[in-house]
Amino acid sequence: MQLFTKVTLSLFEGLGVTLKIFAMTLLMALPLGLVISLGSMSKFKVVKYPIKTLIWIIRGTPLMLQLIVFGLGPGLLGVRGMNMFVAVIIAFVLNYACYFAEIFRGGIESIPKGQYEAGAVLGLTKTQVFFKIILLQVIKRIIPPMGNEFLTLVKDTSLANTIMIYEITWNAKRMMNSEHILWPLFYSGVFYLVLCGIITLIFNYIEKKLDYYKG
Amino acid sequence: MAILEIKNIMKSFDKTEVLKDVSFSMEKGEVVSIIGSSGSGKTTLLRCINFLEKADKGQVVLNGEVIFDGAEKKKMTSEEIRRKQLNFGFVFQSFNLFPQYSAIENVVLAPKLLAKERPDFKHNKEEIYAEIEANAKRLLSSAGLETKYDNYPCELSGGQQQRVAICRALALSPEIMLFDEPTSALDPEITNEVLKVIKSLADEKMTMIIVTHEMAFARSVSDRIIFMDDGVIAEEGVPEEIFTAPKSRRLKEFLSNVRM
Numbered sequence: 001m002q003l004f005t006k007v008t009l010s011l012f013e014g015l016g017v018t019l020k021i022f023a024m025t026l027l028m029a030l031p032l033g034l035v036i037s038l039g040s041m042s043k044f045k046v047v048k049y050p051i052k053t054l055i056w057i058i059r060g061t062p063l064m065l066q067l068i069v070f071g072l073g074p075g076l077l078g079v080r081g082m083n084m085f086v087a088v089i090i091a092f093v094l095n096y097a098c099y100f101a102e103i104f105r106g107g108i109e110s111i112p113k114g115q116y117e118a119g120a121v122l123g124l125t126k127t128q129v130f131f132k133i134i135l136l137q138v139i140k141r142i143i144p145p146m147g148n149e150f151l152t153l154v155k156d157t158s159l160a161n162t163i164m165i166y167e168i169t170w171n172a173k174r175m176m177n178s179e180h181i182l183w184p185l186f187y188s189g190v191f192y193l194v195l196c197g198i199i200t201l202i203f204n205y206i207e208k209k210l211d212y213y214k215g
Numbered sequence: 216m217a218i219l220e221i222k223n224i225m226k227s228f229d230k231t232e233v234l235k236d237v238s239f240s241m242e243k244g245e246v247v248s249i250i251g252s253s254g255s256g257k258t259t260l261l262r263c264i265n266f267l268e269k270a271d272k273g274q275v276v277l278n279g280e281v282i283f284d285g286a287e288k289k290k291m292t293s294e295e296i297r298r299k300q301l302n303f304g305f306v307f308q309s310f311n312l313f314p315q316y317s318a319i320e321n322v323v324l325a326p327k328l329l330a331k332e333r334p335d336f337k338h339n340k341e342e343i344y345a346e347i348e349a350n351a352k353r354l355l356s357s358a359g360l361e362t363k364y365d366n367y368p369c370e371l372s373g374g375q376q377q378r379v380a381i382c383r384a385l386a387l388s389p390e391i392m393l394f395d396e397p398t399s400a401l402d403p404e405i406t407n408e409v410l411k412v413i414k415s416l417a418d419e420k421m422t423m424i425i426v427t428h429e430m431a432f433a434r435s436v437s438d439r440i441i442f443m444d445d446g447v448i449a450e451e452g453v454p455e456e457i458f459t460a461p462k463s464r465r466l467k468e469f470l471s472n473v474r475m
Contacts, residue, residue: 120297121300123297123300123325123328123387125297126293213367214369215369
């Protein structure tokens, strides 16, 4: 029983770090993703193509590799004292922003041209058209893929243990090694499961809220 | 003086010339229908009038003022275009209602946003909004939608949606209403409910240009008919003339191919 309490406390310690990575990533990757998506749809080629290339690189390489690049890269280049947590946040934000950008782009491009035209002939400014007409329709359409990304992010935070961030999985592994037992690893799964359950419920709620109209 | 003059409008998409030098004018209170087969350029002409498409050459003159000149289109700011578009109400073939707003919200959205630009807005906000809402209800009721104020577009039939769309355009009190095939997306049996609304506008002396495939309707509602063929006005005249004594070979062919 004492061991169980010890493991639980250790995992809760990790949970704090996991939640911090999760929240900070969303907070920064969502707006950055919108900027990247607008850039990837830009009519200026000097903006569009570098951004498309960035999206290709980030989505085309493993997140774990990106973590290592941002975690250990600066040291190799002679920059001393890189904070590993900062490296994790940079890698996660950049990675998720690129995925979010593609989801935003899909959502924005799925809105029929007629919606923009109807706004224009009614004398709305481009900003008003975007915020009063387009945005909510985009949000409704991207809720399901966004739900997927949020769930993936919860579980991806476990990759941070590769560069010594003490999140849930790192703590589970530490318990395994110090106590010579296997079950903390399975126990850690329960933490992810509960987090994902909560997120799923929240997304179901939002989806229901936006179900008052079709189209 | 003519309320609207269209002078030598030309428009190409890539290398296809869709409008080749189109000119016509109309008087206040006049109803003009544009007929012609698909691809003849009638929708493009309508869209050039309120700059949804920007003509390559030619002018749009409203009440004697040049509001669009193809030679100077690059100089027009989007703010200028926005202001000038407000002279026209536009009704789309596919309605284009905003799905997340109820019927009445669709109608009041633009007037409320525009009201914010009024100098007395801060002072009289409540009154202005109340007035806008009362006006929207009046418009919807006169289109037979008094029980549908709070319904969302997805809960309305196509005919009802199009009537809401007409009210939405009217709510900004445009000088000229432009209709782009307003009944083409509708089942034949509900076409009439939309045509009735347009007819009642004609009776109130609303200035209108209607692109339509409904020949019987065009004949009964219009003061004048324009027949477009291959990017030019092939023939124009009063409905009787056009439908009973067509002159050009193309119009004769067109009329023999459409059901009256």
